[in-house]
Amino acid sequence: MKFTLSWLRDHLATEVSLDEILDKLTVIGLEVEEVVNPAARLQDFTIAKVISAKQHPDADKLRVCEVETGSGVKQVVCGAPNARVGLVGVFAAEGTYIPGTDFTLGKAKIRGVESHGMLCSERELELSDEHEGIIDLPEEAGERIGERYVDVMEFDDPVIEIAITPNRPDCLGVRGIARDLAAAGLGKLTADPVKPAKGKFDCPIPIALKFTKETTDACPAFGGLYVRGVDNTRVNGEDYRLITRRLRAIGLRPINPLVDVTNYISYDRGRPLHVYDADKLKGAIHARLGKKGEKFLALDGDAYEVDGEMCVIADDRGTLGLGGVIGGESTGCTADTRNVLIESAYFDPIRIAMTGRRIGIQSDARYRFERGIDPQSIELGLNFAAQLILRMCGGTASKIEMAGAPPELKTVIKFDTDEVKRLTGVKFKSSEIKGTLKKLGFGIDGKGEKVKVKVPGWRPDVSQPADLVEEVIRLAGVDKVPAVPMTRDSGVARAVLTEGQKRVRRSRRILASRGFVEAITWSFVPRAIATRFGGGQDALELTNPMSTEMSSMRPSLLAGLLMAAQRNHDRGFADCALFEVGQAYRGAEPDEQFIAAAGVRTGSARLEGPGRHWSGTTDDVDLFAVKADALAVLAALGQDPAKVQVTRDAPDWFHPGQSATLRLGPKIVLGHFGVFHPQILKALDISGPAAGFEMDLDAVPRPRRKARARPALDIPDLQPVRRDFAFILEQAVPAIDVVRAAQGADKALIADVTIFDLFEGESLGPGKKSLAIEVTLQPRDHTLTDEQIDRVATAVIAAVTKATGGEIRG
């Protein structure tokens, strides 16, 4: 919402400075976005008059003009088609900075002819985009040659732009803003200059509302006022100059007096109006719902097709325009208009919003109607428009013709002024509260603290006590509210994070401490990629994504991480360890969304650090690098990795022989890890070795509540004994089978079994491998004798050979 300072001062009698006004606007919720004084950059431009204009000797489109300026007659070469003798324009002398083109005018020779200065277009002065010709001022300005342009045109009027929140349609008019400032103590709202028009005759055009009972609220009231015998070409009067100056200042292009009056009132009162050239109307004018297929040519020059839910204005010939959104070209007012019908109606905000969106038109009228205008302003709009038109264009006004009736004001709030204290903590005097509300136009009924408050029509946002509290505290200033410490509930400090949040936190720190760098990638990925990672379901497709690259909710974090790794690879960083902890999606229901922790290692980005080093070059990443990461996450979450099963059934985005699923029993899948499938790498355009893991943090069982005290420490007095064994096995035998068999050979004595060597070579025979284990025996009561040790060794060999079909290596 834009307006000028002088415009505001029409409605607000105040002595305070511009800065005070700006500060107050911002604090009471009308946030100032920009203040520009167009005069500031136009100080050096003066009024001048063309006294002769001759053809340039060497250029068809240029003229050599003699221009009378404040410092004598100057020769100016001008290319504007409207440069002519007698034109009063805006002159820039040599050395003047031209804001619209961002350069400082120097002495110039144009095709051999000297030019001392320039006559400017509106675009050059940043007044508009107009660049068809130079500024052509009214003749009488020619009496003020040499004076500053900003003084002659009274441009010295700061333009203020404020952001209006959707709840404040009343502040889409300058008077509403003035009312707020007056209530905030910054002056007094001036008396309203609008008087009821003295209608001399009945409106000759019948007005009707054609709705069913169900749709009558589309346009419950439609008022019209007819002005006979106007002259729509009177553009030089003082009133019209004021209106057009203000409209220009806020960025609107003046069109003709009748149309400009409606635009002016729209900004002055937030009251949209429409004017019809009454002679172009056929029969009665009426509001009704559109019929599918009906078309009309709108004032913006485009043709639109309406549908059965839009409210249209029509005459006997058909649809003229969309009520409250845009008028039609066929009945628009032009310079020739002699008789005008002014429309002032009330339209349903919801239907206007729907219509505007469906048809794609943003107009000042739509903007106001969809936020809700004052239903009681129909007559005010007609009277104000008639008053201005009569003053500017002459003519005779009719009486007001009204079809239907505006919605009644029914909102009355039972209000206890103590409510202000309850919600804000600040005690205001009851009289102070009521005074503020009255200044805003609220009606107060009753005495003391418990009153009834009647809400004015321009405040559709106010419906209950909290809304009134907001008005009071907003205008008093939230700064008046003192900060009050909150007391902490007594009791023992508890964890404030849920188990899930603690897992997220721990997973992040454990992965970062394993050399991973945390990335945050988009929650959405291209559908083709989502599909490759088990996603791409319809339920997870966005209807309106930013782009097709961001259309599917990710089924896995690995896709985003792999793509991120490749981007880094392309920048010259082939060794990447990236992780992310965040939401992934199996479906759109809350229980189908889970928190995953995933990591990708590429190149040689292993735990010890990537690449070549004098102490030894790091190998490429492999399955075991990421297996360690996956188990580290589990361990950090309190899940004993030794209890986890590693099965050969990872999803198909992994290498089928070098990947695994981590499980707890047949039902719980904790996650997967492995080397990526070459086809996935190819599809994502990923170069080089890449391995990764992904854990479902929600799948890890919650730890059972344990006692804080640790179990008693058991330290055996006797030294452990270690024995090594090597077995020759079929290659397919999992190492874990050997370890488990050995552990089971003597559960009392065997404390640990580890694999310390793996050898695969032709010397063993085809398809064979040798696995060497170290078995640790922990004696408890007495030192083991050689016979006892041998007995355990025999048992280990027997157990392993039985379980695996292998044999002890000689």
Add this chain to the structure above:
Amino acid sequence: MSVLDATPGGDLQALENELLEAIGAAGDLNALEKVRIAALGKKGRISLLMKSLGTMAPEERKAFGQTVNGLKQRVSDALSARKDHLDAAELAGRLATEQVDISLAVRPGPLREGRIHPVSQVMDEINEIFADLGFSVAEGPDIESDYNNFTALNIPLEHPARQEHDTFYFNEKADGSRRVLRTHMSPVQIRTMLQEKPPLRIIAPGRVYRGDSDQTHTPMFHQVEGLVIDTETHMGHLKWVLEEFCKAIFEVDIVKMRFRASHFPFTEPSMEVDIGYTMVGNEMRIGEGDDWLEILGCGMVHPNVLRNVNLDPEIYQGFAFGVGIDRIAMLKYGMPDLRAFFAADLRWLKHYGFLPLDVPTLAGGLSR
């Protein structure tokens, strides 16, 4: 004449001088061993002197014995001292050959390579601050029902605010309802109020989504919202909590704050909050100065919202606020472009990220 030549008799003092000199002159353990043998070996000169005691008269033997024993002791001590010295010299010589190039670089190790994303770090900082103020942390799904994201928050279907949010939608379900990507963290407030009974004091940090993209907007970003519901919490408490939060997060004693009236459908009264700042060169000083920076929105929970979660607004009241986490991170740690947060550029992550053990705590300071 060398000390190695045995000359029984003779001048004992001369012999001692001679032996001590030879010990001192022995350059290595071999030479020293030879001196030892010449002095104390079977046929060594001191040994021979000791043997000659047997041939002496008792009187003479006693006096001479004492002298010779003294001599033997001093020579032995000198030998042993010289041996220690030669041992040490030999060790030093060996160690001198065992030098390595101490300038060779070591691998930095994972604890120095790994990084925590600034958003995660700032989230941890925020959690820490609000934990101290007695808040607990709530959570909810990213894909939300239209009802939780809008309707329950007093944003009916045709409300202009729905358009302002640039919502991402999913296709309509069979029953006509539509899921959305949450546009703010407020649906978690709704979930919490439906599941738990007041008094409530929660914050909800998480990812939110709006269709917007430029230097300070991305279609995905992070917010933390707070909610307090009980029977007496008012705007004064809200101001205090936000002041405490701003001081704590920006680690300054005083933060200049400006509360401006504003509008959100789910709070009434509503406010936006600016903090003062000043630019010193390229550095932004938060908390002082005459320029204002908008950092959060807040207000008293709207009575309609309370009704929607079955709380009586005449009994219960409270406040809510929302802050952009990414924005706080940008301001606090001087990161100019929001889009870089989600580009996963290793160079950016390494530069702006945090070490894994730099866990924010109130005891240890939120930032190092």
